[in-house]
Amino acid sequence: YELSWEEAGHANTQSRFFWGKADGTFLNTKIFAGKYRITLKEGAFYAPEPEVVYLKENRLTRLDYSVIPYARVNIDEITLTGSKQNNLEIKYTIEDTEKEVNTEGLDEGLYTLSEAQVFISSKSPNVGVNNSETKYTIRAKKEFERGDYEPGVPFQVVEKNVRNLDPGKYWVRIGVRTANPQKRYNFSTIKEIVVPAQTAEK
Known part of the structure; x- marks a missing residue:
């Protein structure tokens, strides 16, 4: 969920969803730079609390999650x-x-x-x-x-x-x-x- 888009005054901010791959990793290269809230959903696990992440232009941001x-x-x-x-x-x-x-x-x-x-x-x-x-x-x-x-x-x-x-x-x-x-x-x-x-x- 792009917090920076919402904070800029846009009322129609929508969440983006994407799935992990079969080996448990995930990759999305179509996200704009900005401030995001990342939430893990729809898995057979107890999810951690949402995390705020800053994505920078022309940079790949790595996120590692451990769940129970x-x-x-x-x-x-x-x-x-x-x-x-x-x-x-x-x-x-x-x-x-x-x-x-x-x-x-x-x-x-x-x-x-x-x-x-x-x-x-x-x-x-x-x-x-x-x-x-x-x-x-x-x-x-x-x-x-x-x-x-x-x-x-x-x-x-x-x-x-x-x-x-x-x-x-x-x-x-x-x-x-x-x-x-x-x-x-x-x-x-x-x-x-x-x-x-x-x-x-x-």
């Missing part, structure tokens, strides 16, 4: 299973972050775990919500309710419903989400696995 996610998820182990070695057993650990922040006054659904989902792709390492082969993962989902876990205490999930993969290379990650209004996920790092051609189901 609604939940953390880590893939512990992926094992090829089955007689043809083309099924996956995925062990992963989930930890919510409810006890790391002051949740007073927040909607409980914002930070209550609701589900975990496996995402897998043979086409791109940038696997996620909009890049996933659901034919392999449609059953690879776990649902949670408050009371199924203890806030702040990590717990492990074992997923065995990724089956009958074709031979080749795949990228796998786990997404965990709360009942936040935008239904945004927190993601694990991406793991690469290879289903061997000589033993996979034809």
Whole structure:
């Protein structure tokens, strides 16, 4: 939001929105020099307070943000299973972050775990919500309710419903989400696995 434009007396000042990239970075080279208020929105995290930034002409301004996610998820182990070695057993650990922040006054659904989902792709390492082969993962989902876990205490999930993969290379990650209004996920790092051609189901 350009504060300098508003302070100059313009009543029709509008916010500008742009999204981060798949790797978590963002870049916008079409912003005028001036004084801005930067706000992080629409992510699966507790956002920091807005920041006032001065953008200078012909200069690239770097901003680094650290946020607390609604939940953390880590893939512990992926094992090829089955007689043809083309099924996956995925062990992963989930930890919510409810006890790391002051949740007073927040909607409980914002930070209550609701589900975990496996995402897998043979086409791109940038696997996620909009890049996933659901034919392999449609059953690879776990649902949670408050009371199924203890806030702040990590717990492990074992997923065995990724089956009958074709031979080749795949990228796998786990997404965990709360009942936040935008239904945004927190993601694990991406793991690469290879289903061997000589033993996979034809």
